[in-house]
Amino acid sequence: MTMVTAKIDGVEVKVSEGTSILAACKSIQVNVPTLCWHPDLCATGACGICLVKVKGKAAMIRACCVPLEQGMEVTTRDPELVKARRTVVELILSKHPNECLTCSRNGSCELQSLAADFGIEHNPYPQVRFEYERDESTKAVVLDQAKCVMCGRCVDVCQNMQNVWALCFMKRSIHTQMSPPGGIKLEESPCIKCGQCSAHCPVGAIVEYDQTQEVLGQLVDPDLYCVVQIAPAVRVAIGEAFGNAPGNIDTGKLYAALRRLGFKGVFDTNFGADVTIMEEATEFVQRFRDGQGKLPLITSCCPAWVDFMEKYYPDMIGHFSTCKSPHAIVGTLAKTYWAQKNGIDPAKIRMVSIMPCTAKKYEIRRHEKDMYASGYQDVDISLTTRELARMIKQAGIAFNELPDETPDALLGEYTGAGTIFGRTGGVMEAALRTAHFMLTGENPGSADIKQTQGTKGIRSFELDVKGTKIRIGIAHGTGNVEALLKEVEQAAQKGEEPPYHFIEVMACMGGCAGGGGQPRGVTSSIRIDRGKGLNKDDKQSKTRFSHENEAVKKLYDEFLEHPCSQKAHELLHTSYSAKQTYKR
Amino acid sequence: MEKEQEDQVRTAAKKWAKQRGSLVMALHEVQGALGFVPWDAARIIAEEMDVPLARIYEVVSFYSYFKLEKPGDVVISICDGTACHIKGSPGLIAAFEKDLSIACGTSTEDGMFHLQAVRCIGCCGLAPAVVVNGKTYGKVKPPECATIVKEWKAKMKDKMKDKVS
Numbered sequence: 001m002t003m004v005t006a007k008i009d010g011v012e013v014k015v016s017e018g019t020s021i022l023a024a025c026k027s028i029q030v031n032v033p034t035l036c037w038h039p040d041l042c043a044t045g046a047c048g049i050c051l052v053k054v055k056g057k058a059a060m061i062r063a064c065c066v067p068l069e070q071g072m073e074v075t076t077r078d079p080e081l082v083k084a085r086r087t088v089v090e091l092i093l094s095k096h097p098n099e100c101l102t103c104s105r106n107g108s109c110e111l112q113s114l115a116a117d118f119g120i121e122h123n124p125y126p127q128v129r130f131e132y133e134r135d136e137s138t139k140a141v142v143l144d145q146a147k148c149v150m151c152g153r154c155v156d157v158c159q160n161m162q163n164v165w166a167l168c169f170m171k172r173s174i175h176t177q178m179s180p181p182g183g184i185k186l187e188e189s190p191c192i193k194c195g196q197c198s199a200h201c202p203v204g205a206i207v208e209y210d211q212t213q214e215v216l217g218q219l220v221d222p223d224l225y226c227v228v229q230i231a232p233a234v235r236v237a238i239g240e241a242f243g244n245a246p247g248n249i250d251t252g253k254l255y256a257a258l259r260r261l262g263f264k265g266v267f268d269t270n271f272g273a274d275v276t277i278m279e280e281a282t283e284f285v286q287r288f289r290d291g292q293g294k295l296p297l298i299t300s301c302c303p304a305w306v307d308f309m310e311k312y313y314p315d316m317i318g319h320f321s322t323c324k325s326p327h328a329i330v331g332t333l334a335k336t337y338w339a340q341k342n343g344i345d346p347a348k349i350r351m352v353s354i355m356p357c358t359a360k361k362y363e364i365r366r367h368e369k370d371m372y373a374s375g376y377q378d379v380d381i382s383l384t385t386r387e388l389a390r391m392i393k394q395a396g397i398a399f400n401e402l403p404d405e406t407p408d409a410l411l412g413e414y415t416g417a418g419t420i421f422g423r424t425g426g427v428m429e430a431a432l433r434t435a436h437f438m439l440t441g442e443n444p445g446s447a448d449i450k451q452t453q454g455t456k457g458i459r460s461f462e463l464d465v466k467g468t469k470i471r472i473g474i475a476h477g478t479g480n481v482e483a484l485l486k487e488v489e490q491a492a493q494k495g496e497e498p499p500y501h502f503i504e505v506m507a508c509m510g511g512c513a514g515g516g517g518q519p520r521g522v523t524s525s526i527r528i529d530r531g532k533g534l535n536k537d538d539k540q541s542k543t544r545f546s547h548e549n550e551a552v553k554k555l556y557d558e559f560l561e562h563p564c565s566q567k568a569h570e571l572l573h574t575s576y577s578a579k580q581t582y583k584r
Numbered sequence: 585m586e587k588e589q590e591d592q593v594r595t596a597a598k599k600w601a602k603q604r605g606s607l608v609m610a611l612h613e614v615q616g617a618l619g620f621v622p623w624d625a626a627r628i629i630a631e632e633m634d635v636p637l638a639r640i641y642e643v644v645s646f647y648s649y650f651k652l653e654k655p656g657d658v659v660i661s662i663c664d665g666t667a668c669h670i671k672g673s674p675g676l677i678a679a680f681e682k683d684l685s686i687a688c689g690t691s692t693e694d695g696m697f698h699l700q701a702v703r704c705i706g707c708c709g710l711a712p713a714v715v716v717n718g719k720t721y722g723k724v725k726p727p728e729c730a731t732i733v734k735e736w737k738a739k740m741k742d743k744m745k746d747k748v749s
Contacts, residue, residue, distance in 0.1 A: 159638065168638035170645040181641035182623050182652075582637065584623065 006072040013068070021063035021074055022050055030076050033085060033117065035092070035110060035202055036151035037064040039523050040161065040509070046152045048088045049114070052076050060084055086118045092149050094125035095174070096203075103147070103204040108520060110202035111149060128174065137187035139209050140361040141195050141516075148178045148205040154197035161509070163479040164308065166191035178205065188583040190311055192478065194304035194507045195358030195384075195516020208358050208384045208517055212391050215381055218350045219262040225348045227265030227338075228258050229330045229411070232273060232422030233356040233512035234385045236533030240519040241389035242399045246526045247533030252404025257392050258354075259405065267334065268407045269353065270414030272326030273421040273430070275333075275555065276301060277546035279323040279572055280427075281434040282563040288470070288501055289439060294318045296473065296488060296500040299427050301325040303363035304507035304516075306576065308478050313485055314578030319503075322573040326421060327353040327360060328371065330411055331378030332571050337559045338410050346376055353382045356422070356515030359507070370574035384517025413551035416447065416538030423531035424476035424511035425452035425459065428504040432463060432470070434547045440466050447544040453535070455510070455528060458484055460500065473500040477509040585624045592617045593625045597632035607635055607643055611650055620651035656691040656698030658736045661715045665704025671711040672726075677701055679729035696740060697733070 002017040008025055015024045020043060025032050036047035045062035052063045055073035060081065068074070075081070093115060100106050132145035150169075155178060158167040166189040170177045180189035198206040219226050230251075239248040251268075258266045280299070287293040300306055300321045309316055324332070331353065335346040353360060360382040364371055371378055383391075392399055406412070417433055420426030429452040436444045444465075451461040451472070457480035463470045475484050487499045508514045510527030513534065538544055546552065560568045585593075596613035600606040610633060614625050621644050630637040644650045660680060664673045677688050677699075684697050691698040707713045710722025714729075716736060721728075 159636070165636035165638040168642045170641055172646050181638045182626065582627065 004068055004070045004072075006068050006070065006074065008074040009076055015068055018067050021052060021054075021061075021066050021068050021072075024068040025052075025063060025074075025076055032063050032076055033114060034064060035114060035149065036153065038153050038200055040200065041153060041156045042160070044152055044156075046150060047092070049085050051081055051084050051088075053078070053081060082118075086120065089114050089118050090120060090123050090125055093120065093123050095128045095130075096149060097129065097146050098127075099147075104207045104210065105204035109204060112203075130175075132177070135186050136209060137185040138191060138193055138362065140193040140358045141186065141191065141198055142207050142209050143179070143186055144205050144207065145177055145179060146205075147203050149203055150176055150178065151202055152178075153200040153202065154178060154206055157196045157200050158191075161477055161479050162192070162194060162196055162507070163482060164190055164192055164194070167197060184582070184584055190581040192304040192307040192311070192507060193359040193362045193516075194478070196508060197516075198358060199514075199516045199518065199520060199522055208386060209361060210387060211361075211381050211383060212387045212394075215352055215383060216391070218352075218381075223348060224350050225265070225344055226263050226350045226352065227267060227334055228263040228352045228354060229267040229269045229272070229327060229334075230254055230258070230354045231269040231327060231356055231360075231512060232419050232426075232534060233515060233518065233530065234354050234388070234422075235419075235537070236422065236513065236530045237356060237518045238385050238389055239399075240521075240526075241386070241393075244400065245529065247529035247531075247536075249533050249537050250399075251537070252406070253399055253402045254354075255407050256402040256405040257397050257399055260397050260402070261391060261395055263352070265334070265338070265408050265411075266405075267330055267338075267411040268414050268418075269326045269330055269355075270418035270421070271407075271411050271549070271551060272328075272330035272333070273301075273418035273427075274415055274546035274549045274552045275329050275572065276323055276326045276421075276427075277417055277430050277434050278552060278556070278563040279568060280321050281431050281438055281546075283321055283323060284431060284435050284502055285438045286564070288435075295498050296471075296503045297321055299431075299504045300574075300576075301421065301427055302359070302506050302508075302512075303357070303366065304359035305478065305481075305505045306366070307359065307362065307579070308481070308507060310576055310579040311581045316485060316488075317576045317578070319488075320576055322569075322575060324370070324572050324574050325360075325363065326418075327355060327382070328363065328378055328574075329572050331364070332373045333411055333555070335374035335376050335378060336571060337555065341410060346374060349376075350380045351378065353379050354385065354388045355382050356385050356512045356518045357382075357508075358384060358516045360517075367574055373571045385515075386517060386519060389519065410551060410555075413549060414541070415546055415549045416541035416544035417546040418549070419537045419541065420534050422512045422534045423453075424506050424509075424513075425454065425474050425504065426511060426534065427506075428452045428472060428474055428502065430546060431502070431504075432472070433545050435470075436465050437545065437547055439468065443545055447538075452504075453531075455524065457509075470502060471498075471500045473503040474505075475503070476506040476511055478505075478507045481505055585622060589618055590624070590628065593628045594632060597629045601633045607633065607640065608647075611640075611644055615650055620654050622652070622654070653691070654695065657696050657740060658717055659698045659700065660732070661700050661702045661705070662688075663703075663705045663707065663711070663713045663715070664701040665708070665711075667704070667708035668712040673701070673712040675726045676712055676714060676724055676729060679726040680733070683730050683733050697736075 005014045032050045034050045043064040045065040050063040051060040053075040135143040235251040239250045255266050284297050298319045331351045339346040364379040417430035429449045459474045513530035514527040600610040626640050714721045
């Protein structure tokens with residue numbers, strides 16, 4: 001690797017060729033202020049805050065998108081630079097509504113932090129305001145264009161990282177607008193509700209559809225019986241809102257906090273994940289060994305991925321696992337099995353799911369029949385990790401001081417296989433552990449299937465199950481799916497063997513650990529740490545195989561008979577149909 | 585969109601589909617045929633050229649030349665280039681806005697008139713200049729704007745009569 005040597009503020013730095021000035025500065029503990037730059041994305045220099053001076057160059061340059069060159073002499077701080085950067089912040093503020101106190105990003109806004117860092121006490125520029133209608137049409141992700149600072153992160157995320165193309169920049173100059181094409185509503189666009197735009201937005205221009213007050217109202221309604229479930233990835237991320245490190249396992253405190261909030265039944269989506277594995281591994285074995293159904297089998301726990309596939313790859317519907325996602329399964333079972341066992345009228349039950357995801361808000365109504373399999377809406381409200389953190393704070397619950405509690409019986413017990421659903425490759429690993437058992441009658445030598453782990457966008461490998469080779473593909477970030485599916489399509493066209501037997505797709509980078517509803521400020525290392533937390537939770541579990549979950553066994557013995565039984569199909573499976581990318 | 589127009593759009597899109605970087609050419613052709621680029625046309629271009637609709641709108645909304653709404657039958661273009669500006673085009677814009685009761689850049693409710701300011705049209709010797717559906721008026725004074733509007737109202741009336749008969 002070619003290295004370049006240069007001087008930044010008089011300090012000699014040596015970095016590999018192509019390293020941006022911004023990154024080179026970080027290597028010597030200089031954090032040049034930025035707004036549009038994000039480590040997940042391609043630097044564009046859109047905001048113009050990261051200005052630095054380079055000896056011999058007349059103009060100030062943007063450190064994020066200029067590589068350090070051999071012999072460069074860079075200055076990152078002098079009064080002129082500070083003044084220029086401050087001017088940029090002031091200009092952005094002049095087009096930004098002064099609504100900090102009534103904005104959901106109050107206290108977590110990157111623009112607010114910059115304004116504070118630059119000590120801006122008044123703005124010399126006249127305020128410009130454009131009236132834009134707030135777009136809540138998806139009831140999952142909310143666009144508030146008036147607050148947009150034109151950094152371009154969401155557009156890059158939507159177009160390049162996710163390959164969805166629901167957002168773009170319309171018009172030009174001061175009239176530029178971040179919006180779906182042609183001024184349509186987000187709901188009419190190809191948006192898959194993954195929420196990655198909201199997780200990357202530096203300000204309050206894209207946020208989750210907040211339903212916390214609705215839930216609070218239900219919690220105090222004496223006629224209702226409120227129950228709740230938490231998704232795998234929530235336990236390793238919610239602590240971030242209370243000062244804990246990413247990956248800290250806060251499961252016990254979460255159960256306690258939910259009880260303090262007033263939920264009468266506290267369940268774990270991980271239990272549902274174990275049930276999903278029983279159904280999905282059975283489905284896989286039926287297709288792989290018995291030739292019933294198409295190969296590869298593709299996972300369907302991720303609602304944003306389901307929406308993406310229904311819009312962009314309807315031809316692949318036959319490959320999709322019909323098994324519902326874990327939270328939908330817990331929702332259905334709470335209003336059938338659990339309600340019956342506890343003698344509670346399912347009509348009175350309100351099921352709230354706490355998810356790392358904005359698309360789950362969409363999923364709970366995505367199918368007019370299957371999402372109401374219990375006879376009621378199976379999951380009534382889905383909240384993101386961020387919303388729950390706010391609710392806990394509003395209630396004044398000292399999260400970190402709570403005792404560790406356990407979930408309620410029947411729908412709470414989980415295995416290590418259930419918990420790794422929250423990271424990329426986890427569903428595959430969990431499914432393969434049980435598929436191995438179903439195919440051979442015994443567990444694999446080790447529960448760890450290391451090839452499922454990693455951060456590469458596409459991973460593939462062959463698993464040897466006592467001489468039988470299973471070909472596996474894993475993708476995360478919908479932008480990575482195309483390559484994998486093209487391979488499958490091309491093989492089918494040529495009449496060849498499918499290149500994979502089993503494919504896992506998660507719409508978000510890192511899987512649910514990096515979900516669009518998770519605490520903000522996500523970077524690759526945070527996603528990895530959250531994933532590590534889930535792996536740790538897996539390793540410390542009593543059992544690491546879904547088929548050894550005693551509560552799951554009981555469920556099948558007492559209620560569902562066996563995986564993929566007729567009753568299981570009625571309650572725990574769904575169907576898919578081609579969807580229009582544009583609704584106009 | 586009518587079938588005939590749809591075919592026009594599809595033909596234009598197909599023609600440019602295989603050439604990288606030719607989205608603008610296709611858009612020009614469509615606007616040339618329809619007078620603007622409606623939503624349905626953009627959808628067809630996206631489909632035929634395999635370009636995301638988001639990308640099409642980024643381009644079509646970036647250039648003020650492209651129109652997303654149907655323009656009026658009579659397009660009044662007031663030159664607001666440097667020479668015309670100095671010679672009083674802002675006064676002409678104000679006069680037309682008053683006469684037609686619309687803001688510059690919009691159309692009258694009946695769709696008859698569209699008012700727009702344009703960059704230099706190359707008739708600086710005639711500044712301030714106004715072009716109406718290809719007819720150029722030079723050294724226009726604000727009170728003459730009402731006369732121009734009257735003239736075109738009459739023309740459109742005759743045209744309608746011809747159509748009916």
